[in-house]
Amino acid sequence: MHERSSVAGLAKSLKAELNRYSPGEKLPSSRALVERYRVSPVTVTRALAQLASEGLVVTRPGAGAYRADTRTAAPAAGDTSWQELALSADTATELVPRSVDASGVLVTLAAPPPGVVEFNGGYLHPVLQPERALAAALARAGRRPGAWGRPPADGLTDLRAWFAREVGGSVTAAEILITAGGQSALTTALRALAPPGTPVLVESPTYPGMLAVARSAGLRPVPVPTDADGIRPDLLEAAFRATGARVVVCQPLFQNPTGAALPVERRAAVVRIARAAGAFVIEDDFARRLVHEDSAPLPPTLAADDPDGVVVHVCSLTKITSASLRVGALAARGPVLERLRAIQVVDSFFVPRPLQEAALELVGSPAWSRHLRAVTQELKNRRDTMTGAVALHLPELALPHIPSGGYHLWLRLPDTLPEAALLPTALRAGVAVAPGRPYFAAEPPAGHIRLSFAGVAGPAEIIEGVRRLRTAIDELTG
Structure with a gap:
């Protein structure tokens, strides 16, 4: 099993068992956890560290891990209403008031719930990333004079x-x-x-x-x-x-x-x-x-x-x-x-x-050119898979341009399909898409969505995501 998924799985199992222990009670030793769950000592250490970061356990060097006492009183709520005046006072004389709206960026950074197909991503899925080459490069870099x-x-x-x-x-x-x-x-x-x-x-x-x-x-x-x-x-x-x-x-x-x-x-x-x-x-x-x-x-x-x-x-x-x-x-x-x-x-x-x-x-490193070639081929395969799936399952969505680079498709919605309603409906159907509105500096000429084919595990997930999007559209238009 991949180390990262092993850590997540063990942390989930340990979290489910925490209610068996009283606050302050010691958990089984690392050796016992290794034998029970058939994982490596490193996996145990990382899983316990994850629970500690969530405030669920307390680790004591040389002594072991203990269930944390989470029965703490909620802090008193403060009065932050004064900030409304403080934050708006400097805009009175500005010709163009400054505004910080990160919603369009956060759509591509936020991880959807487990099981949701991630068509809203802005980066390569881990299977496309040169993880081994990056790890080796970082290790060599740390040893440079x-x-x-x-x-x-x-x-x-x-x-x-x-x-x-x-x-x-x-x-x-x-x-x-x-x-x-x-x-x-x-x-x-x-x-x-x-x-x-x-x-x-x-x-x-x-x-x-x-x-x-x-x-x-x-x-x-x-x-x-x-x-x-x-x-x-x-x-x-x-x-x-x-x-x-x-x-x-x-x-x-x-x-x-x-x-x-x-x-x-x-x-x-x-x-x-x-x-x-x-x-x-x-x-x-x-x-x-x-x-x-x-x-x-x-x-x-x-x-x-x-x-x-x-x-x-x-x-x-x-x-x-x-x-x-x-x-x-x-x-x-x-x-x-x-x-x-x-x-x-x-x-x-x-x-x-x-x-x-x-x-x-x-x-x-030699791994760099290999990585570029691999990503080129994989992105082409994914683009073709998504293009074919959209044509088959979503014929009413217009695809004015099939790109020869990048990681996404830009689709125009029919006038009868409201963009604002599609996003939450798609999410309930198990697929996350990026809305088109944040891509326009002024009023958009029509509704759009952006579908990324780089942030998913592979072609099978692309096809499944498009099918789920079909379900969402049918719910809105049926």
Whole structure:
């Protein structure tokens, strides 16, 4: 049995037996638990640690584990009503009041109840993650000389050089800043490029986490419509003229949520239009390594073809590895680099060196290329499975674009199917989906849902999840 599932199973069994013991009574010894449940001593230790973290048992070194006394009086409720005034007082003079709405992000971070098919995920399922390679990389990283010392504020030189090669073109290590993942990089870029109260142009629809960052910084997201080929250059140019914005955020490759990829002519047009407006392009290149076909070459990054410093490039290792490998990069050239560096240092000082060293070990190992090939093939298989299942079981849902990269499908709901009612109904049917509303900066043109095929165990679970979604829709429309 997998170690992680063994720990969870033993913890569940021990929790069910706790009522046999009085508060303060000693539990069986670790040796007795090993023999009774036929698990390893490590599993016993971790299961007891889990119960201790939940306040159910107390472990005493050298003495054993004891049932905790949970019969404690509830703390007196305080009066926090004063905070309403304190938190709203600083918005009275703001042109665009700052708001922190993480609901669109939490949908993809929250784990659904056990037994629910997770179509709302934003990361690779553990079966797709390079867990052994990550563990080996972390172990090697911890033994590197100076691995626990303070890293350079900009990041390890070798890691910056690797990211520079990934960005391509004439980008150098000196133009790279290592960040704590892509979300942190987006936050730094938006804070650096747009002062509070100003507009920022965004694709419509777009990534909810970026909209949340913009609004929390007091920015005003202005939507620019997209089509099957991504953001429309004619409307982008009109939006710059109408708003005077100095920033546009764009995902040129496998856009979230539509999956669109900008063709060559549009890629050049986006940079040219921004340059003419005296504006920056924040290129969120989050999905480059989530390609579904490894035969056709990918287009270069916008930053690779930008000698004038129009593009501020954002990328990370998180999506292709694990949600916990929060290592990313910002690439920029010109005076803006110093501003990005200053904000990065003030916000976080630096990314922990052991994590940077582990990232270096991973991308420099033979396991890295094997992992990329395996994920490419598996994502293609899952995309095809989900596409076929949707066509068979959910023909009334429109799929305007089948992506060639990324980890999800973007489906338009018929006008007769309310998005707000579908989500809880689907959850009762045993499938969690991501709502479309958080992906729009303004009123959406129709109801949508996003279905992830990367956060589930495999094709069989995809087919079952689509069947459950069929049940939910029948309940609403039958």
